[in-house]
Amino acid sequence: GQNIDQPTEMTATEGAIVQINCTYQTSGFNGLFWYQQHAGEAPTFLSYNVLDGLEEKGRFSSFLSRSKGYSYLLLKELQMKDSASYLCAAKDSNYQLIWGAGTKLIIKP
Amino acid sequence: ETGVTQTPRHLVMGMTNKKSLKCEQHLGHNAMYWYKQSAKKPLELMFVYSLEERVENNSVPSRFSPECPNSSHLFLHLHTLQPEDSALYLCASGSGTGTGANVLTFGAGSRLTVL
Numbered sequence: 501g502q503n504i505d506q507p508t509e510m511t512a513t514e515g516a517i518v519q520i521n522c523t524y525q526t527s528g529f530n531g532l533f534w535y536q537q538h539a540g541e542a543p544t545f546l547s548y549n550v551l552d553g554l555e556e557k558g559r560f561s562s563f564l565s566r567s568k569g570y571s572y573l574l575l576k577e578l579q580m581k582d583s584a585s586y587l588c589a590a591k592d593s594n595y596q597l598i599w600g601a602g603t604k605l606i607i608k609p
Numbered sequence: 610e611t612g613v614t615q616t617p618r619h620l621v622m623g624m625t626n627k628k629s630l631k632c633e634q635h636l637g638h639n640a641m642y643w644y645k646q647s648a649k650k651p652l653e654l655m656f657v658y659s660l661e662e663r664v665e666n667n668s669v670p671s672r673f674s675p676e677c678p679n680s681s682h683l684f685l686h687l688h689t690l691q692p693e694d695s696a697l698y699l700c701a702s703g704s705g706t707g708t709g710a711n712v713l714t715f716g717a718g719s720r721l722t723v724l
Contacts, residue, residue: 508649533712542613542699542715587652595711599651 502526504600506588511606512578520573520586520603528593534562534573535587537602543587546573575605583607612636615700615716623724624690630719632683632700639704641683642713643675646697658683690723697721 505523512518524532531550535543549555549564549571561574575582588600613634622628634641643655657665658677672694674686683700697720701713 504651535715540717542717543713544715545712548712589652597652597654597713601649601651 502592502598504588504590504598506586506600506603508601509604509606511608512575514578514580514607514609516578517574517576518578518605520575520588520605522571522573522588522600524569524571524588524590524598524600526569526590526592526598529566530591530593530595532562532564532571532591533587533589533597534571535589537585537587539584546586578607580607580609613700613702613714613716615698615719617719618717619720619722621722621724622687622690624692626690627686627688629687630685630698630700630721632685632716634681634683634700634702634714636702636714638702638714639680640702640711641677641680642701642703643683643685644699644701646699646718652699655685687721690721692723695721695723 503525533548534546536546537543547562549562552564552566554561554563559576564571585602585604587602589597591597616631640659642657645653645655654667655669656675661677672689676684697718699718700716703711703713
């Protein structure tokens with residue numbers, strides 16, 4: 501079956517760096533997405549990777565290794581507003597999105 | 610108004626009630642989606658409409674009935690629901706259902722509680 505694994509919850513300190521991992525098993529692969537969802541709000545798009553490597557976007561970076569079925573989201577200089585759930589999703593050979601259950605990130609002062 | 614708007618934001622209904630969730634997008638997207646989000650579970654795709662035609666129905670019980678009257682509006686009609694249907698229902702829109710990034714824009718969701 502198809503599956504996305506990511507940690508349920510992580511805690512980090514304001515100003516620090518945190519890496520949220522995501523492993524995927526899909527029938528074919530057509531890209532990997534990261535979304536951010538604050539409590540009670542809509543998920544919002546953060547990044548899309550389809551080729552191996554690191555994509556940097558300000559304080560947030562996303563990495564993909566297709567051979568390992570692995571991605572991570574790296575958040576630098578953490579701010580309290582980064583407290584949210586981070587959703588990983590992979591697109592399979594039928595262009596269907598397979599979602600992980602999300603990682604709740606708690607930022608402490 | 611821009612983005613994806615969902616109403617109502619909160620809904621409490623009994624198992625014998627009939628209610629509807631509404632979604633509206635003003636982004637010019639041609640695909641619209643209904644997802645179910647339950648705590649600590651992956652998003653579950655329920656329905657997909659592309660160019661106002663239903664292109665996907667993921668074995669959703671018939672007590673959920675979607676309607677897409679035009680490319681900007683999407684409804685989810687609810688009747689004789691069960692307590693296990695209590696969840697956050699998210700609407701999303703996108704520019705296509707195939708190749709490429711096709712980033713989804715989500716609404717804030719309708720929190721449904723079935724008593």
